[in-house]
Every structure is written in structure tokens, then in C-alpha cells.
Amino acid sequence: MTLAVEIIVFMLITAILTGAVIIFNRILSPSGNVKIRINSGEKELTVKAGSNLLSALLENSIYIPSGCGGKGTCGLCRITVTENNAGALPLECSFINSQDLKKGVRLACQVKLLDDLGVSISADYLEARLRSAIVIQSTLVSGDIKEIIFETQEELVFECGQYVQIKVPSEDEQLFRAYSLASDPAEQKQFALNVKLIPGGIGSTYLHELKVGDKVEFTGPYGEWKLDLTPETELVLVGGGVGMAPMRSIARSVTRCIPGKKVSFFYGACTMDDLLFRNDFEKLDLDNSNFTYFWALSSDTNECTERMGFIHEFLKKELEPPIKDRQAFLCGPPPMIDAVMEVLFDKGFEETEIFYDKF
Amino acid sequence: MNQSPLVILFAAVLTNNIVFSGFLGMCSFIALSKRIDTAIGMGLAVTFVSTFTTALNWLIYHYILKTGALYKLTGIEGLDGEIFTLIVFIAVIAAFVQIVELAIARISQSLYQALGIFLPLITVNCAILGVSLFMVIRGYGFLASIAFGFGSGIGWLLAIFLMAGIRQKLRFSKISPSLEGIGITMITTGILAMIFMVFNGMVRMN
Ligand SMILES: Cc1cc2nc3c(=O)[nH]c(=O)nc-3n(C[C@H](O)[C@H](O)[C@H](O)COP(=O)(O)OP(=O)(O)OC[C@H]3O[C@@H](n4cnc5c(N)ncnc54)[C@H](O)[C@@H]3O)c2cc1C
Ligand code: FES
Helix, strand or coil: HHHHHHHHHHHHHHHHHHHHHHHHHHHHHHCCCEEEEEECCCEEEECCCCCEHHHHHHCCCCCCCCCCCCCCCCCCCEEEEECCCCCCCHHHCCCHHHHHHHHCEEEEHCCCCCEEEEEEHHHHHHHHEEEEEEEEEEEEEEEEEEEEEEECCCCCCCCCEEEEEECCCCCCCEEEEEEEEECCCCCCEEEEEEEEEECCCCCHHHHHCCCCCEEEECCCCCCCCCCCCCCEEEEEEEEEEHHHHHHHHHHHHHHHCCHHHHHHHEEEEECHHCCCCCCHHHHHHCCCCCCCEEEEECCCCCCHHHECCHHHHHHHHHHHCCCCEEEEEEEHHHHHHHHHHHHHCCCCCCCHHHHEEEE | CCCCHHHHHHHHHHHCCCCCCCCHHHHHHHHHHCCCHHHHHHHHHHHHHHHHHHHHHHHHHCCCCCCCCHHHHHHCCCCCCHHHHHHHHHHHHHHHHHHHHEEEHHHHHHHHHHHHHCHHHHHHHHHHHHHHHEEECCCCCCHHHHHHHHHHHHHHHHHHHHHHHHHHHHHHCCCCCCCHHHHHHHHHHHHHHHHHHHHHHCCCCC
16 A cells, blocks of 8 residues: 555656646647748748758758758858857867858758748759769779769750769758769760769768669759969869869869960879779870879879878978969868968968869 | 855855865856966856856755755655755756856847857756755755855856866966967966965864
8 A cells, every 4th residue: 555655646646747748848849830032032931940951942842952961060151140040069170261151151951940041042052953864874983983964955054073972862852962063064965973872871882883774863053163264374283183173173164265275184083993084084194285193192002102191291392382363163071171271271262262172 | 064155155156165165167168278368258147057056056955955845845655856856956956057047148149159069068067066066965055056156156266266267377488389278278278276275274164
């Protein structure tokens, strides 16, 4: 008898505590809908509270770029929150500089929808549509990198250095991965991607398994690289690994359209086998007096020790002092970009003259 | 035994600081003392939880669990809830932390992300349970218990705040590689504990 009463008392206490948690959960967790006002009222979305801004926008067919599926590691999903900005999270501060933070720039995947928001979204993002393309060629260009060429129904207008977002089929409805356009913008209904297979990677595995005739969905192009078209401006391109993809696009179109422009391409790879499209670039170098090709290998090489080293070390040695205006485009893994930036600043580059994509 | 709540508060913050004299709540103390803002956030959360859970636990203990309380409440001879004390205290703390977690997630995403897993881990922060248990052992009254819970929280806040300040400075000093990180933090904790011992003569807590 007493035992039973004691147990009942204990269970009552537990029940009251559980009840309290449930009630507070009801009160405190986001529920109902919130409104997202885009470009001060140009468009208004009503979405379910509690999710993040990125997935809410994607669900409403506003394709802002996102390279990491909302993990907050790619920094692509930048957006400006104009009303009700709750402040950037510690994670975001490594992608957004302090000036932009003050303006309200956030990573959309890290903005939790708790209250009504006002955001400003650039016109290209608002206009971006999901389009489809057919694989017309897929070739292995080195051990783990494939060049895949796609054909689109309508023209794809893009500039050098831009990238597209490929939709990767997955249970989680909206999964995208970013890939730089590696083809010449003049090829109007075609585009090429160079994709490195990441073991266990969802996106790269999907792309590597595509066969001729398969259909993919993509959005874009995106990217804010502003190539200076005047022939006097010198161009320095630095690529590492598959970071050569956008460089190839730039090199090919610049040498064709602006033959007078001085272009130096520095390419860092791990081993001889990773040295992508070496023949193409060497041919460009031979055919164009204004195009120079440097390469370096970071591991391997018994064959040619003078090419051994990191690409930023070569850049330091080979890059001549500035004569005219210059622009630099960098693409590759984050440590390479950081090291190269340092060298470029030493060589007198301004921040506005350097464009980069880390991946 | 019958110290005034103010003395208890003072003692809990300084002379009997829960970190530096009890060495309780060390894991989050070390894990979250890298940055001042996170440290203050965690300190406030701990203070809040420790104050309210001590008060709640006092009420539950004295009106329900204590030997004889259930008899008064129900009139049934031989009932004794004392045996449940530990499990009920833990349940109260767990429920309370969960509510605080919900509140912080709602109020400040950035604090929520900075505290990370250590916020739910307040549930098993031994400082918090320690405060409730000490309150029973030392036989504090209601007000004294609140003062003790609040003071211990503030004491923990003070400790982690000092530590975070020191660690932010340590980042720029040359430390032997074998001591970097946790090693030097442990040593600093020891030195701080010795400094806090100086307060010991001021008030005696039993
Ligand atoms: C602007 C931009 C342009 C890009 N252009 C290209 C391009 O032209 N060609 C190209 O191949 N990729 C490019 N990427 C990278 C690409 O978007 C994907 O991140 C990459 O293909 C991995 O995706 P996944 O889905 O296969 O791997 P995930 O499923 O996302 O990752 C699987 C695992 O691999 C790890 N991982 C992810 N990326 C790398 C990496 N680069 N090296 C080593 N480990 C990694 C992850 O941490 C994870 O543990 C670009 C990225 C950006 C942001
Ligand atoms: S989607 Fe990659 S940071 Fe937001």
C-alpha cells in the first residue's frame, strides 16, 4: 500500500515536469507561418516557421546558390536580410567580412525563420530557373576527374568564371552542388564541367555515373567574377586541382577574343597525372605570344625536380612586377587560395583586383 | 547553521566558489572558457538554472520528499519519499534545462549555436546537482537556498569569466607546446583556486 502511494507520488512529480516541458515547447517553439518580404514588397512569401531561409526560398523556386546543402561550409548562399535580422551566427563570420555584416549580409542556410523577415535578393537570383541539359559526352581526363559536356535546349549565356548549380537527386528534395563552367562562353548551347570524384561524395558520384543521353537539372549561371575586357589589363590565373575548370574557360575565350591581352596561368596539381589538359595549355602557350603557362607539382615527381613545390612559391618567383593594371582569378582549395592571396598582396595587388572561389 | 542569506550568497560566490573550492562543473568550465562572450552566456544559463532548480528542489524536498512530509500531506502512516530525492532532483534539473534550451533557441540563435551541446549538458553539470544536494545536507531555509543557488551560479559565472579573460590573453603568449590548450588551462585553474583560497578566512561555511 505505502509502496504503491510512494510510486504514485513519484509518477505525479514526473508527470508534472513532463507536462511543463510540453507546454513550454508549445509556447516557445516556432509554429504557424512567417512572411518573407523580398526587395521591400516586390514579392511576398508565406512559409512555415522553423525551417531555414535557404530551404524556404528553394521550395518557392527562388534558386539562390548553395554548394554544401545548408551546412554552412561553402559560403555561397549569401543574402541580405533587411528587416528583423537576428544577427550573424559565429559560423557565418568566417565567410562575411565586417562591413557586409553591418549591411545585414547573412548565409541564408543559417537564418532560422522565427519571425517575419525582409530580404533583398538580386534580380539574377530571382530570375534563375531550373533548367535541363542532356549529357553528350563524358570522358575521364585524369585518374579521378571527368569532363562532362552537356547540351541545353536554349542558349546558356554565361561569363568566364561563372558556375552552375547541378541538382542532385536525393531524398532531401533540394540538393545542389556548384560546378564551375569549363567551356568557352562562345559555345552557345553547350557547356562543360570538370568534376573530381570525391569518394563518398553525393554530387560528384552522381555526375560521374551519368551516361550519354542522361538528363540533369541545373540552375545558374552564378558568380560575380568581373573580367576586365580591355586588352591592356594583365590577367593572372591561378588554379589548383579541379580549380583549373574556370581557368580553362577564361584562357580559351580570352586568347580567342582578346588576343592582345597578357595572360599568365599558374597551375598547381599533386602529381603528373593530375596535370589536366596539359597539352591544350601548352598548345595555347605555343600559339599565343601573350599566353604563358606555368605548372607545379606538390607531391610526386622524380622526373622533374625543378617543377616540385606549391604553386604559390612559383608565383612568387615567376610573377613579374606590375607594369599596368592587373586582375587575378584564383580557384582551388582554401589553403592554396590563402597562400596565393598573400603572395599577390606582396606583389602589390589590391583586394578589388582579386577574385576567387574556394572549393 | 543559521547564517543570513546575504552571507551565504557572498560565501557561495567567493570563499566557497563551486569551481575553485568544490571543483564541480569542470567539463563545461574548461570547454567553454575560450571566448568571453560564450563564457558569459554559459555562466548566465548556469546561474539561471541553478537558482531556479534550487528553489524548486527545496520546495519539492521540504513539502513532499522529506521524511515525514508525505505523512503530513496524505495522512498515511509509513510513507517516505526521501529515497527518491536524487532521482527527483535530477528530473527537475533536466526538465528545467530543457525549458531553458527552448527559450535560448528562441531568443538568441547565436548564443544557442555557441553553447552547442554544452547547453543540454547543463543537465548533468555536477555543479547544479551539487548545489541542490548541499542545500539539503546543510539544512538551508528557503531564502538561504535561493541565495545559495544564485550565489553558486554567480560564482561559476565569475570563475568562467575570469578564465575566459585569461585564456584570451594566453592566445598571444608563448606556451610550451606540450602545455597548450587544456594543459595550461588546468594549471591556471589551480592557480586561480589558490588565489580564491585567500578569501577563506572571511566567512566560514558549514
Ligand atoms: C563556386 C564553386 C565551384 C566549384 N567548381 C567545381 C568544379 O569545377 N569541379 C569540381 O569537381 N568541384 C567543384 N566544386 C566543388 C563541388 O561543388 C562539390 O563540393 C564537390 O564536388 C563535392 O561534392 P559531393 O556532393 O560529391 O561531396 P559531399 O557529399 O558534399 O561530401 C562528401 C565528403 O567529401 C568531403 N569533401 C567535399 N568536398 C571535398 C573536396 N573538394 N576535397 C576533399 N574532400 C571533400 C566532405 O567534407 C564530405 O566529408 C565547386 C565548388 C564551389 C563552391
Ligand atoms: S549553403 Fe553552403 S553555406 Fe549556406
